Amino acid sequence: MRLLEVAGLDVFYGDFQALFGVSLAVPAGGATALVGANGAGKTTLLRTIAGVQPAGSGTIRYAGDDITAAPPHRRISRGIALVPEGRRLFPSLTVEENILVGAAAAASADWPLDRIYGVFPMIARRRRQRASTLSGGEQQAVAIARALAAAPALLLLDEISLGLAPRIVGELYQTLGALRETGATLVIVEQDLKRAMDACDDLVCLLEGRVALAAPVAAVTRDEVIAAYFGEGARGGSAGSSPKAAT
Amino acid sequence: MTWVNAVIQGLLLGGQYALIACGLSLTFGVMRIVNLAHGDLAVCGAYLGLVLSTALGVPVWVTLPLLLPAAFCAGLLLQALLFGRALRHGVLAPVLVTFGLSVMIENLLQVAATSDPRGLNGGTLALASFRLGSITVSWLFMTAFLTACAVLSCVQLLLSRTSWGRKVRATADDLDTARLVGIRVRPLFAVVSGIAVATAALAGVFIGTIGTFDPLAGSNTLIFAFEAVVIGGLGSLWGTLIGGMALGVTQVVVGQVNEAYAVLAVHLLFLTVLAVRPGGLFASHQVASEVRGSGALG
Numbered sequence: 224m225r226l227l228e229v230a231g232l233d234v235f236y237g238d239f240q241a242l243f244g245v246s247l248a249v250p251a252g253g254a255t256a257l258v259g260a261n262g263a264g265k266t267t268l269l270r271t272i273a274g275v276q277p278a279g280s281g282t283i284r285y286a287g288d289d290i291t292a293a294p295p296h297r298r299i300s301r302g303i304a305l306v307p308e309g310r311r312l313f314p315s316l317t318v319e320e321n322i323l324v325g326a327a328a329a330a331s332a333d334w335p336l337d338r339i340y341g342v343f344p345m346i347a348r349r350r351r352q353r354a355s356t357l358s359g360g361e362q363q364a365v366a367i368a369r370a371l372a373a374a375p376a377l378l379l380l381d382e383i384s385l386g387l388a389p390r391i392v393g394e395l396y397q398t399l400g401a402l403r404e405t406g407a408t409l410v411i412v413e414q415d416l417k418r419a420m421d422a423c424d425d426l427v428c429l430l431e432g433r434v435a436l437a438a439p440v441a442a443v444t445r446d447e448v449i450a451a452y453f454g455e456g457a458r459g460g461s462a463g464s465s466p467k468a469a470t
Numbered sequence: 471m472t473w474v475n476a477v478i479q480g481l482l483l484g485g486q487y488a489l490i491a492c493g494l495s496l497t498f499g500v501m502r503i504v505n506l507a508h509g510d511l512a513v514c515g516a517y518l519g520l521v522l523s524t525a526l527g528v529p530v531w532v533t534l535p536l537l538l539p540a541a542f543c544a545g546l547l548l549q550a551l552l553f554g555r556a557l558r559h560g561v562l563a564p565v566l567v568t569f570g571l572s573v574m575i576e577n578l579l580q581v582a583a584t585s586d587p588r589g590l591n592g593g594t595l596a597l598a599s600f601r602l603g604s605i606t607v608s609w610l611f612m613t614a615f616l617t618a619c620a621v622l623s624c625v626q627l628l629l630s631r632t633s634w635g636r637k638v639r640a641t642a643d644d645l646d647t648a649r650l651v652g653i654r655v656r657p658l659f660a661v662v663s664g665i666a667v668a669t670a671a672l673a674g675v676f677i678g679t680i681g682t683f684d685p686l687a688g689s690n691t692l693i694f695a696f697e698a699v700v701i702g703g704l705g706s707l708w709g710t711l712i713g714g715m716a717l718g719v720t721q722v723v724v725g726q727v728n729e730a731y732a733v734l735a736v737h738l739l740f741l742t743v744l745a746v747r748p749g750g751l752f753a754s755h756q757v758a759s760e761v762r763g764s765g766a767l768g
Contacts, residue, residue, distance in 0.1 A: 275650050299652035307650060313643040316636065323633065324640045328652030369651060 226251040226377055226408050227272065232281035234264070234271050241267040243432045244281070249377070249425070254399075254409040256419035256440070259429035260452060265412045266308050268429070269379045272410075273305035274298045285377070302330040302376035306383060308412075310366040314355035318346055318365050321354050325369030333374040342398060343368050360391035367395070371402075378402065381412045396422055416448060430454045475605045476726045477719055482607070484698075484718025485615030486680070488711045490673035490691055491698035492622050493666030499705030500642045500662050503553055503564045507571040508670055509692030513685070514575060515541055515671025516678035517583060519590055529593030530675055537675070538668050545667030549660040572688065579685035592679035614676045619711065621669055626707045638662060642705065697740040703750030712752065 227249040234242040242264045249255050257265050270276040272283060274295035283291045290298055304325075312321050322339060340347035343364045349357060354365055363383055370378060380399070384392040392415075399422065403409060413419035420426065420440050428436040428451040436443070436451035494508045505511075518540065522533035548571075556567040598609040629635035641648040641655055649655055677683055677691065694717060702713025720739050725732035743750065 270650075273650060275646065294654075295649050296652040296654050305650055307647065311644060311647040311650070313640040313647065315643050316640055320636050320640075324636055324648075324653070325651050327633075327637060328654075373652060 233279040256423035263429040304370040304375035308381040312354040319350040325372035480719030480722035482611040484715030485618035488714025489618035491695040495710040510575040510688030512674035515674030541671035542664040545664035549663035587682040590678035703752035709752030
């Protein structure tokens, strides 16, 4: 079953068009890697799915319903949560307050504080500290915790490894693996191609605002993805079509 | 003893400045709106108090249960119909809109109520006083001061202790991310604006009871409120309370030496703080860095 279906999505910033007819499908319970060069439109796509960036045209369907025009708080209460690029914690709030704010429009009470602290023991110790005083890895954990507080069925993660030591990134990905086992569906934007392909079942590659490749990870080679990444191959179609990247 | 008296009277006067500045501090801290009509809204509160207390034949205090909810609703409407729209068009639009509102209010009041100075019926409280050693303290000033402390404390507690306040602070930190995590910003802003206008109206009632007011009194009120906010630190309510008291004490103590320099000293204090610490004495970290970054208020 498909949890999220995006069809023919165009997104504009004023006169500048960031996404061109993007279509993709995310199966329920899976993990999809969203890759592409800087400026390919990955963040724009996630923000449009989360509802903070309006869609120009096209549709976004979630759990069978058209949510293209729904405001962000309504999407969150239906189970879509975004961990934004650059973490974007509320600096004057404590760690715990940041997490509680994330529960403002929560889909359910499945993720109370103690369960979140169970997943991220390193931030439980810092719960009374201001978020701005934490290390990068801890801040990233708080950003994920804040999204978890909304009890998401679909968790969108934008560049969670940015600027973090490899060991910390490894720990964060281990946590994501544990989250998948709870039944959450993940869409992960990741610069590190190997990590993305290791952690996910499906892969979508964006190139200059268009889908260049969409396939199960098992069905593509690293070279094919790199070719799509830099636009050296033929264009793949919408999600599920087989890759036609030249080698 | 004269000096102790001056300091005490100054603190009490500062409470009034802090009360009028409370709403200004709140709207700036949360929504980044410098509401240039804030003083005029306070004067509107005073006129509403005048109309109600005259119509009902009671001291103005009795009309507060009617007046404050009306002011709160006016704040909701202003935010929903005017400020919210202006905010979507950049940082300059709210300044122009609130300036226009200020001009409109002053002229409408002149048409409706003439330019005659008015005073409010404060009942027996207005004339009562008590002695503190050899110092005479007006109950009216004392009430204004205690009300200011209570209002600022309540608003501060609302912000720091409730889940609503948490959402307000998150939104003040980062509007875009607040929407992202599911905070409904428009109703939140409307309530903040309602609180701001209600506190302004309350301050207006005290201004009208302690002294007199006329349709143009708002602009002068705004300057003192604005200075209290800036001295205390943008976005900090405790700072605003301290800022108001600093203004009041400066005004009365300097006035003790030479009455002619009292108001000038207040403005000089403001300029000095602005030059030495542009973020104010107790600026929240966030706003202070914004001020340093943009230099807009430096």
